Amino acid sequence: MSKNWLFVVMLLSLLLGGSLIAQNRTTPTRIGYVDAEKVVQAHKDFKKVQDIRNQAERELKPLRDQLQPLEAKLRAGNATAKDQQDYRVLAQSLQEAGKKWSDRTNAALKPITEEIDQVIARVAQQQGFAMILDKKVAATSGLVVYAADELEITDAVIKALPK
Template structure:
C-alpha cells in the first residue's frame, strides 16, 4: 500500500515541473455580422435574385390577404370572401414553402463558404469561439465585446480572394 502511495507521490512530483512550464492559452471569443459576410460573397447576386423573385410572387398574395383581413375587421365576411381568403392563405403558404426551399438551396453554398472562412480566420487569429453578433446581443449573452473581437472584415477579405 505504501508503495502505491509513494509511486503516486513520485508521479505528481515528476509531472509538476512540466505543468508549471505550460502557460495557459488565452481564450478568445470573436463576433461576426453574417449579413455583411453574405452580402460580400461573390455569389450573393444569385441569392438576392431568388429572394427578389420570391418577393415579387408572394407580395400580391400578402396584399390581397391584408385587404380581406382589413375588411373582416369591419364585420363578418361574405362566404365568397371567406373562401377567397382561405384560398389566398393556402397559396401563400405553398408559395412561401416553395420559395423558402429555393432560397435555402441557393444560400447553402454561400453559408458553407462563409463557415469555412470563419473557421480559417478563427484558427489563424486565436479565436476559440466565433458568435453571430446580432444573436449574441439580442439574447443578452454578451454585454460587452472588446475592440478587435469582430472578425467580419477578416472573413470578407478571405471571401474576396
C-alpha cells in the first residue's frame, strides 16, 4: 500500500509541477500586420514577375482591342453571323492566353511568396507576434478596423529578405 501511495504522490507532483512549468512560458499574443504586396514587390526576383506580366500584356492587348468593336456590335444588336463567330473565336483565344499567362505568373510568384512567408514567420517570432495578417485583406474584409502603426512589420520583413 505504501508503494502505491508513494507512486500516486510522485505522479501528482510530476503532473502539477509540469503544469506549473508550462504556465511559466509566455505565449505571444500580439497580432501584427504586413503589406504583403509591398513585400513581394521588394523581393529581389520580382522583376521576373514584372517581365512576365509585361509579355502577357503585349500578347493580350491586341486580342482585347479586336474584341472591343465586336462586343459593341453584339450589344447594339448589329453583329452579323461572321461577327458573332469572330467574337467567339477571339474570346476563346483571349481566355486561353490569359490562363497561360496567369499560370506563368503564378509559377514565378510561388517561390517568392514561399520565401516571404518564411521571412514573415521568422520576423514575427523574433518580435513576439502570435499572428500576422495581410494589411489589405484585413482592411478590405472589415476584419480589422484599426491597427496601431507599431504592429506593422512590413519594413522589418523587407530588411530581412535575402539580397
